[in-house]
Amino acid sequence: MFSFDASARCAVRGDALPPGQRAVKGWPVSHYGPVPRFRSDRWNLQVFGATATGAKHAWTFDEIRKLPMTAVTADLHCASGTTTLGHEFFGVPASAVLDLAPPAPDVTHVMAWAEYGYSANMRLVDFTSEQTLLATHHNGEPLTVEHGFPLRLVVPHLYGYKGPKWLRGIEYMTRDRRGFWEERGYHNLADPWTEQRHSYQEDE
Numbered sequence: 001m002f003s004f005d006a007s008a009r010c011a012v013r014g015d016a017l018p019p020g021q022r023a024v025k026g027w028p029v030s031h032y033g034p035v036p037r038f039r040s041d042r043w044n045l046q047v048f049g050a051t052a053t054g055a056k057h058a059w060t061f062d063e064i065r066k067l068p069m070t071a072v073t074a075d076l077h078c079a080s081g082t083t084t085l086g087h088e089f090f091g092v093p094a095s096a097v098l099d100l101a102p103p104a105p106d107v108t109h110v111m112a113w114a115e116y117g118y119s120a121n122m123r124l125v126d127f128t129s130e131q132t133l134l135a136t137h138h139n140g141e142p143l144t145v146e147h148g149f150p151l152r153l154v155v156p157h158l159y160g161y162k163g164p165k166w167l168r169g170i171e172y173m174t175r176d177r178r179g180f181w182e183e184r185g186y187h188n189l190a191d192p193w194t195e196q197r198h199s200y201q202e203d204e
């Protein structure tokens, strides 16, 4: 048996399409449920669960905006088969969250939480990948509300459902637990290069 590092492979391939994907123009909007309204006085990003100190961390959007930011170029692959190429996202690297709010040593997974209870689980290594970003901007403009304003997780090396729009929380976990689509038949890992779309494939 051997395995690839999906993110490294993606970077090497440039704008190549993962198997079974077709490129579409523009940037279609797709999500489950309504688009939440942003209320700056009520909004925060919380980091909770198995933190190193046991304490919960919370930042307002003004505090988030003052954190060091970086740009990431990414393709977005929806598990239903469409890909949009060449997005430039700008925001806080997920690894910075780990520095600001360290996890306990036995943390192996994170759950990313969005408004209305949408969630996506991933391995800690996926969250700390160099490409994973808490994005505030897209192609030089603030994210539109349909695409996740004010904050959206982007995990370029996994299918789109691993990237919650309207991100509100990061939960550190000491064991894996399935998120919203992962509980509804989608693959727990979601590597587009090996077409990990459906949960029934996990038994293969």
Ligand SMILES: Nc1nc2c(c(=O)[nH]1)N[C@H]1C(S)=C(S)[C@@H](COP(=O)(O)O)O[C@H]1N2
Pocket: 027, 028, 029, 030, 031, 032, 033, 076, 077, 078, 079, 114, 115, 118, 146, 147, 159, 160, 161, 162, 163, 164, 165, 166
């Ligand atoms: N909060 C939330 N985030 C979400 C979703 C959702 O239903 N709710 N859908 C995901 C899926 S399946 C995809 S493919 C992308 C789509 O992002 P886009 O609308 O910006 O193209 O958002 C992801 N993030």
Ligand SMILES: [Mo]
Pocket: 030, 077, 078, 079, 080, 160, 161
């Ligand atoms: Mo999707």
